Structures are given as structure tokens and as C-alpha cells.
Amino acid sequence: MRWYPRTLAGQVAALALAVVAVVVVAGSVLAAIDARVDGDRAARDEVTAVAVSLAQAPSTVSALTSPDPSAILQPVTDRIRRETGIAFITVLGPDRTRYTHTDPYLIGAPYIGSIDAALRGETITETYTGTLGPSIRTITPVRRPDGRIIGMVAAGITQRSLTSAWRGELPRIAVTAVAALLTAAAGVWWIRRRLLRQTGGLAPGDLRLMYDHHDAVLRAIREGLIVVEAGRPALVNAEAQRLLGIGTDTPAGDLPDFLTRGDGVSDELHAEGGRVLLVSRSPVSGRRGSSVVTIRDRTELAEAMGELDSMTRFAEALRSQAHESANRLHTLVALVEMGRSEEAVRLATTELELSQHLIDRMTQAVAEPALVALLLSKSAQAAERGIAFSLTEDSQLSDDATQILSPRELITVVGNLVDNALDACDPGDPWVEVGVVGDHEALEIVVADSGPGMDDELFGRATARGYSTKFGGDDAGRGLGLALVAQVVSRHHGSLIAQNTYGSVVTVRIRAVSSEAGETR
Template sequence: MRRLIPRTLAGQSVALVLLGVIVIVVGAGTLAVVDARSDADSMARKEVTAIAVSVAEMPATAEALSAARPSAILQEITERIRRKSGVAFITIMGPDGTRFTHTNPDRIGEKYLGSTAQALAGLIYTETYTGTLGPSIRTIAPVHGDDGTVVGMVAVGITQQTLAQGWRSQLPLIVAVALAALLAAVAGLALIRRRLLRATGGLAPRDLRIMYEHHDAVLHAVHEGLVVIEDGRIVLSNDEARRLLGEPEPDLTDAPEFLRENGLILDDELVAHRGRILLVNRAQVPGTHASAVVTVRDRTELSEAMGELDSMTRFAEALRSQAHESANRMHTIVAMIEMGRAGDASRMATTELELSQHLIDTMTEAVSEPALVALLLGKSAQAAERGIALTLTEDSQLDDSATAVLSPRDMVTVVGNLVDNALDAADPDDPWVEVSVAGDRSGVTIVVADSGPGMDPETFVAARQRGFSTKSGGDARGRGLGLALVVQVVAAHDGELRAENTYGSVVSVVIPAPTMAAATGSGGAR
């Protein structure tokens, strides 16, 4: 039994539809036969009624019934009418049912077989009755005399066999139409089956269900964003893609550039988006221009860890350098003591301690945020190791209320990345970096200047839009993300980022105090 059931979804679908078509065709053919038979019976009833009434109303009929030998007159007339009309019989009888005419002359004089009460009552009556010629549809009509009394009756009938021959003659046409419809349906279903086989790959329903369930499970389980674009519209995106990219409109309205740009091919491209560092791959679907598959991975934590590792490496190098420097100073101080110059040794030791403490006190007094102070101290050590003069301007003043405008983490992100860029861009012949941080509950302003050549407007726009770097290696080495991260923080707080070349290369960030709507609506985004 299972071998009779097609395996593929296309075969099963076509088999079910074909079964339905067969049922419809057979049903329609049966209804056509029943309708033909019904039409034949209806036409027969009308025909025998019309002939019976016509013969009964002929004046010759009533006159012949009053004659001595009615049969001699009526038999010839009724037979002539019967042969022309094609009915089975025309029987004229007296009120007592005695036949005066019949198709078979030997039956003349016998009693009529059928209902006569209705005709004797003056009514026209049609019935199906089995008489001497077999089952027939017959109508009996009264013959009225001059005084209106019933002087006889006329019965006209058509046998069921004759009727059957009539409607059965239509069977070949009905069968031919049914077979033509069935063949047309089979041809159409064959084309549909072929198309379904191509569309489903010849898979069975169970295989398709398993494939869909596994496909859905994989899409939800993978920790990589997946976006499928077809004809310039998003047709599929998994949970991770929606987490990283938000809920882009199907028509790519306000979607990132790497989704909207047709024909774009990316291979492990680093892109800053919504405060995250994303590793994006984009491949075009062969033979199309506006269809592509995009994969997205979150590299934010890794990038932050690499940045922290880089900072720690530089800080460790600075500490190692300072350790060597301190060792040299200690040897010098010990030598001075051995030389009997204890006063000079004491002054040298206390001077270094005072300078270090002064730097800490200055930054702590100007900046109340401990994380930012620690960052600036670390950057100062890095700058000193690289021979760059890093200073905090005298007008820097950041109180505790500024954290309501910009969180400590965002402050570290902005200041750390701007200072790193400035240290890399400082002029080797005159290396200096200047940092200014000021803010309270009304807003925060961060300005980082260096002695480098700065960026022209085109370069600055490019650096804002993507992970752009003017340093060797560019995106391929994971560079160019610092300013992009700053742009994300500034955009999230409706701030302003500017770059200009005045007394040096100056980059400034202005973050205004959040409005009530922004404070309640964007808290999660920060």
C-alpha cells in the first residue's frame, strides 16, 4: 500500500488533486446522465400529454365513439398519428375501459391497463405504468360529448425502453467530454508536478518539515547574525542579526550601508554600528545584482579587550622603563650617600616624589571621576615613555554631576580613543598632546589637541562614517575604530564632534544635557 503513495511532496500533491479531479469528472458525468434522463422523461410527458389532448379534442374522435364500430374508424387515424409522432401507442377506449384502438390489433376489445378514474372525472392524468408493451410514460385524457359528458378516453404512451435509447445515445458525447476534461487535467497536473519537483528539490513532506525545523533551529542557535536580501529587500534575518542591527525595515529604509549598497562585496570587514564593532561579510547571489547574503559577528568585546590589552602593554612598558629609571636613580642616590652627600641624595629623592604626587593631585583636583583620572595617569606614562609631552589644561574641571550627562565608561571611551589618536598623530619633531575636560550637569566638553598635521574635511568625514584609518594596514589590521567608537557615543547622546586645525590638530566633543524624553527613552541604548 505504501508503494502506491508517491514519496515526494509534488507527487502527493498531484495525486490528491488528480483524485479530486476524477471525483469531479465522474460526478459531473453522472449528473449529466441523470439530467439527460430527466430531460427525456420531462419531454416525453409533455409530448404524450399534447398528443392525448389533441386526439381527445378532435371532433372525429367523439363522433367515432358514438358510431356502431368505433375501431374501424379510429384505428387507422391513431396509427397514422402514432407513426408520425413516434409514440409507443395511442389507445382510445370507452368509458368502461374497452379498447377501440391499439398498436397490436389483437389487443382491441380488451380492457385498458392503467388508471382511468381521473379521466372519467374529466381530468388529464399522466403516470408511469407497466402495460402490454412494458413500462411506459402515459397520459390519459377524457373525450367529451356535445353535452359535456365523458364519452370515452384517449391514452398515449412512450415506453421506457424508447426513452432509454434516446438518452443513452448521449452517453458517448458525455463520456468524450469527461475524458477530454480528465486528460486536460492530467496534462496540467503533470506540468504542476514538474514545477513542484523543481521548487521542492524532489523532497518528501517529512524531509521538508525536518529541513524547516532544523533550519529554524540553526538560525536561532547560531551566534552569528544572518541577513538574506533578495531583490533589494530583507527576506530573512535571525535573532542575532536583529540584536546587532536592530529591526531594519524590509525595504532597507535607514539600514546600514553594507545592507543597502547593491553589488557590495565584503570579506571580514570591520564596521562600527550602534556603538558596536561588527565583523561583516557580504556575498552576492550568483546571477543577481540586488540579492545577497550578509553575515555579522560582534567584535565589540574583543576589540575592547584588544584595546585594553594594548593599553596595558604600553603601560607595562612604561612601568618597565620607569623601573629602569628608578633603579638608575636609586643607584645614584646610594652613590651620593656613600660619597657623603646625603643632602643632595635626599633632595633628589624628594623632588621625584613631589613631581609624581603633584601630577596625581593636579589631575584629581581637576577631574573628580576616578576612572578618568586613572586613564589620564596611564596615558601620561605612555606619553612620557614615547617622549611626548601630555598635559591637562588648567581650565579642566569635571565635577561629579557630569556623570548624569556622560557615563564614566563613555568618558573613558571618548577620552581614551582621542588621546590614543593624538599620541599616534603627534609631530615627531615637536611631540605634544593637550587634553581639556570640563563638565557638570549642564553638559560635557572634551577637547584633545596634538602637534600633528590634522585631518582635512574629506578625511574626517570618511573617518566618521566607517572604521577608517590613515595608518599603515588600515582596516585589515583592525585600525580606524577609535574615532568610529567616539562617533557612536556622540550620536547616542545627540552630541557634536568637530575637527579643526588651529594651534594644532584639535578634536572636540560636546555632549549636551539630556532632555527628559531622551533620558527616559535612550537609557537602554547607552
């Protein structure tokens, strides 16, 4: 049978109660000993004061020099003894003859005790067993005015009376100890109940096991996990630290906005620290400002989806161009069959010149072949949708620009900005203009359209997480374009600006980073 409590609350309560009991019992014993010591000290002071006062009284000197000292001194000592409560007051001569005593029959008998010190003129206090039993007594000399010792005064209190007085204090000490124990028991009971609620009635071993498993789970899960308490992170696992770069000691001003909000969300897209994150937040019931936040890294998937979307649109543009080329080819064949070969040649030449002019213009302005192919596909896509697509005259991108952004990142930025522009331009006057200027030191990408544009607040929401003007606002599954662009720009410490000037204009500026200094040039 287990002799100790199983739960942590029970063990803490038992230990606390045992400690309190030991302290109370030890305190009670010390209080009893202190009461006895104080009683003995007070008795010594009292008998000394009585003996010295009586010995120094002129009436005592006169009585000792009278023919019958007992007749004068016995009534006086009896009165003083009754008033002070001491056991005896004995006045004696230098030859030990008693002149007073508690028992009148012992008057005239020799005094039992040491008188040598008193005869030398000293006052001493000692414990001695006399006719009344063990007692604390003081003996002091009585002097004449000329200094000669003519007698002595002995006063004492019996040990029996002191013990009785000391034992009289025991009930008060016992009551105080019991009251302290009951108060401590009530406090320990309250602590036990509170610990039971806090620990769920689990034993220390169970709590340790839960902690070990909890710690192992936090390290093992691939998702970022943050427990927010009162608006501050109380727990951050390793994956969340990797994704957000925060810890439990991170100042509130450096925390992402989605951690401090209290509403519940599921799979909400956010761009944070150059990453695309999928955030879910579940508030803790009954605890204001507390929630559990899980984070999944969707950066690579989002980039892959963006590239896939670009490739899909590129394929659609190729199909559109193939369909358009087939129509033109059929037209040319029909013109030749109708014997109108000159018109067929003129039509073919005109189409070829327009197509070649566009290819030559983009090839001369943009040195990166992948970006040229992207712009051509966007041009075909715009033509199919009836949107005027153009490259600014000052566009000039050298080969060195890929030192700032890789071809993959160029496609991500330009492709998403152009797609947004194609979706947002004004149907009454649809046009999109692209400007790309860059070398090994700096890169600037400007995409303008005829749409209404976005204000600062709306643009901030669009770059912070998924927002789609095409689908009418926030959408968890769409609108990643600007978030992906913002992620690339943030990774390279660039700037992303939206303005409404001659149209809706979005500008990306990125400067080269020095490999030696590690800073933007």
C-alpha cells in the same frame, strides 16, 4: 514492497490524482443519472402536451361523435406519432373501446390502464405496462362544448426507447470523463515535477528531519544569521535578533544598511545599535537581492583592544619619559662633575616646574585620576612626536561626571579621539587641543587638531565602521577608534559631531539620563 510513493512530490501527485479520479467518476455517475431523470421528465412533458393538444382539438370531438371515429382518427394519430417520435397515441371511448392504436389489429379492443381519473375530468401521467411493454403514459378527457366527457386520449413513450436515448448519452459522458482524467493527470504530472525540483526528491520524513535539524542549528550557533530574500529578511535567528533587534516583519526602512546591499564582503566592521559587529555577506547565486549574512559581536573585544592599545601607548609614553629623564639625569650629573652646579640646579628646577605645572593644571581641571593619567601620557607621547599638546582653559571635569560616563568609557572616548587627532594633525603645524567640561548633568568633550578634518560622508563612514586616515581609508583590521567612540555615545543617547572651524574639531555631548523617567534630562 512499498505500495505508496516515497517522495513528497509523488505522494502529493498520487493523492491529487486519486481525488480527481473520485470527483470525475462521481461526476460522471451523477451526469448519467441526471441524463436519465431529464429524459423521463422530458418524456412526461412531451406525452402530456401531445395528449392534451389532441384532446382539445375540435376535430377530435367531431371524430368521436361520427359513425366511424377510427377512420378519421387513426391517420391523424399515426402522423402525430411519426412527427413526435412517441410510442403510441390511443383515442378511446368512455367504455374503454380503442378507436386508434399503434397496432391496427388492436383497434376495437378494450384499453388496458386506469381511466377513472380521466372520467372524473382529470389529466394524469403514470408508468404502466401495456401491450407495448412498460411505458410513461398520459391520459386526458375529451369534452364536448357542453362539458360532457365523450372520450379520452392516451399518449405514451416506452421505457425501452427512453433507455435507448439515455444510453446514447453515455459515450459523451465517458469521453468527457476520460478527457478530464487525462487533463488532470497532465496537471498532476507537472505539479509532481515542480515539487521534485522544489523538494529535491525528499520524502516528508526527510524534510521534517531537515527542518528539525535546521531549526536546532539556528538556535545552537553563536553567530547571528540572517537570510535576505529580495531585500527583506526571510529568516533571522535568535542571536541576530538579539544583536540587531530586528525580525522578519521589520520594515525595510528600519533595516541596517549592510543587510540591503548585494555585494559580498568578509569580516567587515560595523557599529550598529551601540555594538561593534563583524559582518560577512555572501550573495545567493542566481537570485537578485538575496544573500546570507552572518554577524559576530566584537563589542567587548573591540573595547578590550582599544584599552590594550591605550595601555600600550601609555607604556610607550612611560618608556619615552624614562628615556628622557635618564638623559636629563645624565646631563645634570655631568654638569655637577664639571663644577657647574648652579646651572645643574637651574636646569633641574626649570624641568620640574614645567612638569609640575602640567600635572597641577590637569589635576585641577580633571577630577578623575585615570583620565589625568591618560592625558599626561598623551602629552608625553605628543612631545616625543613634536606635537604641541594642550588642555583648554575652560576645561573642568568634576567627580560627578562619572555618573554619566564611567572612567573606562571616559578613557575609551578621550583616548581614541586624541589618538586620531595625533595621527591626523598637520605635520607643518602639529598641535592638538583637548577640552573636557562636565558635571552630574552634562558632559562635553572637544578634541581639536590642525589636520584637514573630514566631511560629513567620510565622518559617517568612520563612525559606522572601521576607517583609518592613518592607513588611507577603509581597513577591516584598523580604524576602530571613531566606531568605538560612536558606540559609547550611542549607548548613552549622546551626539558626536565633526566640524572644520579653527581646525578639525570633534565634539561629544552627553546629558544625564533620569533613572525615574528613563529619558535624557
